[in-house]
C-alpha cells in the first residue's frame with residue numbers, strides 16, 4: 001500500500017488542509033514515505049517525496065505524461081507549446097525551440113535585460129514604497145516581450161500584453177485546480193476569456209508583421225521562424241502563436257517570483273546583502289565571477305522554488321519506488337517538498353547562502369536541488385532565467401536598497417507560481433538615510 005497523508009475528510013479529502021496552507025501540507029508529507037498519496041475531490045494524487053523517484057518519473061514522459069483534463073484545460077486556454085505539450089509531440093517541439101536558446105543569443109538577451117532593468121530604475125524615487133512583486137513582474141514581462149519580439153512590439157502593445165497576462169495568471173490556477181469552474185459564466189471567467197482573445201490578437205499581429213519583415217533582429221521570434229524539425233518543416237502559424245504564449249507564460253512569472261523572493265530574503269539578512277553589495281561594487285559583471293550573488297539566488301530558489309508543484313498524468317498502471325500506481329491518477333513533482341527535507345538540507349527554513357560554498361553540501365542534497373526540473377523536460381530557459389536574475393539583481397543593487405516595511409509580514413501565495421502575495425518595500429538610494437515609517 002502506498003502511504004497516505006493522514007486526516008483526509010470524507011468527499012473533500014485533503015482539500016481543506018491543502019487549501020488552508022498548501023506549503024505546510026507539502027512539508028508534512030516526506031515523513032510518510034518516498035511517494036505519498038493525497039486525496040483531492042474526484043482525484044487520486046501521488047506526491048513524489050524522494051529525489052531519486054522524482055528523477056525517474058521525470059525521465060519517463062510516456063508513463064507520466066502531460067495529458068488528462070488538467071493539461072487539456074491549460075492547452076485550451078494558452079496553447080500547445082513546449083511547456084504544455086504531451087510526450088508524443090515533445091521531442092519535435094524541443095528540437096524546434098533549442099536554437100532560440102543558444103549561448104550567443106543569450107549574450108544579446110543580456111543586453112536587453114540590462115536596458116530594461118536600467119529603464120525601471122529610471123522611474124524609481126528615493127523613499128518611495130513599491131510593490132516589488134508587481135515591479136519585478138513588469139520587468140520580466142518587458143524582457144520577455146522584447147527578447148521575443150525585438151523592436152516589433154511598441155510600448156503600448158507591450159503594456160497591453162502585460163495586462164492580458166496579468167488577468168490570465170490570476171485566473172489560470174483556479175481553472176486548473178477546479179476545471180468545472182471554467183465553464184461558468186462568471187465575470188472573472190468573462191474577463192479571462194477577453195484577455196485571452198486580446199492576447200492572441202496581439203501575438204498574431206506581431207507574427208504577421210515579422211513574416212513581412214523577417215530580418216528584424218536576433219530575437220526569439222526570428223529563431224522560431226527559422227526553426228526546422230527532422231523533416232525540415234517549420235512551425236505553423238498556430239504553433240508559433242502557441243509557442244510564444246507558452247514561453248512568456250513559463251518564463252515571466254517564474255523569474256519575477258525568484259527575483260521578488262531574493263529581495264525579500266536579502267532585506268531580512270543584512271550580512272548576505274552587504275556581501276552582495278561588496279561583490280557588485282567590485283565591478284565584476286561576468287555572472288560566473290559573481291559567486292556570492294549566485295549562491296544567494298540558489299538559496300532563494302531552494303527556499304521558494306517558483307515552479308513548486310508540477311503535475312503529470314499516469315497513463316498506464318506502473319510501479320514507482322516500490323508502489324503500484326493506477327492509470328489515470330495524478331503524479332506531482334514538487335521541488336518545494338524536496339528542498340525542505342531536513343535530512344537533506346539541515347535547518348531547511350533558514351536562508352543560508354553559505355550552504356552552496358564549494359564542498360559544503362553533500363551529493364544527495366545537490367541531487368535533490370531541482371528548481372528547474374530534470375530529464376527531457378528540464379527548463380529550456382534555465383540559463384536565460386539565471387542571467388536575467390543576476391543582471392537585474394546587480395543593476396539594482398549597484399544603486400538601491402529595498403527595505404522591508406515594519407509590521408508587514410510577507411506571505412507566500414502558492415498558485416501556478418510560488419510568489420509573495422504582495423511585497424511592499426521602501427526604495428532607498430544606497431548610502432542615503434531614509435525614514436522607515438509605514
Ligand code: HEM
Nearest residue numbers: 082083250251254255258307371372373377379380381385
Ligand atoms: C526562475 C525561473 C524559472 C523556473 C524556476 C523555471 C522552472 C521550470 C521547471 C521546473 C520546468 C519543468 C516543467 C516540467 O517538467 O513540466 C520548466 C520548463 C520550462 N521552462 Fe522554465 N523556469 C524558469 C524560467 C524560464 C524562462 C525564463 C523560460 C523562457 C524564456 C522558461 C521556459 C520553459 C519552457 C519552455 C519549459 C518546458 C520545457 C520542456 O518541456 O521541454 N522557463 N521550467
